[in-house]
Amino acid sequence: MWKLWLIFSGIFLIIEIGTAGFLVFWFAIGSLIAMIASFFVENVVVQTAIFVISSTILLFATRPFVNKFAKTAYTNKTNAFSIEGKTAKVIQTIDPIEGKGQIKIDGEIWSAKSLDNTCISEDTKVIVEKIDGVKAIVKPV
Numbered sequence: 001m002w003k004l005w006l007i008f009s010g011i012f013l014i015i016e017i018g019t020a021g022f023l024v025f026w027f028a029i030g031s032l033i034a035m036i037a038s039f040f041v042e043n044v045v046v047q048t049a050i051f052v053i054s055s056t057i058l059l060f061a062t063r064p065f066v067n068k069f070a071k072t073a074y075t076n077k078t079n080a081f082s083i084e085g086k087t088a089k090v091i092q093t094i095d096p097i098e099g100k101g102q103i104k105i106d107g108e109i110w111s112a113k114s115l116d117n118t119c120i121s122e123d124t125k126v127i128v129e130k131i132d133g134v135k136a137i138v139k140p141v
């Protein structure tokens with residue numbers, strides 16, 4: 001029976017190569033543990049139980065640990081979201097009542113509205129808090 005567990009382990013490893021996550025690997029390890037158990041226990045039900053239990057324990061015990069190191073701490077903002085947190089200059093008064101206002105940042109002109117729905121006059125320095133659609137949400141420095 002140990003040969004069958006070894007074949008299962010190989011199949012799980014091949015499936016793992018084809019997947020993006022780190023999930024099926026634990027079933028391959030569980031198959032190897034069941035293979036080792038097959039040298040001592042002849043009962044297939046017991047071997048299968050060892051496979052299921054060991055795979056489950058490995059999955060739940062190590063998955064959070066792997067996820068912690070697999071995620072990157074820094075994500076590179078691109079396109080419009082790259083201006084969040086930057087300082088800009090108001091070139092047209094931001095008026096929440098009329099829905100008008102523009103800022104200039106990195107040589108580009110953006111439509112803008114204030115974070116707290118207040119008027120912000122021309123030539124005021126502002127910080128881009130977030131992007132909402134095509135408008136920059138800003139607050140005075």
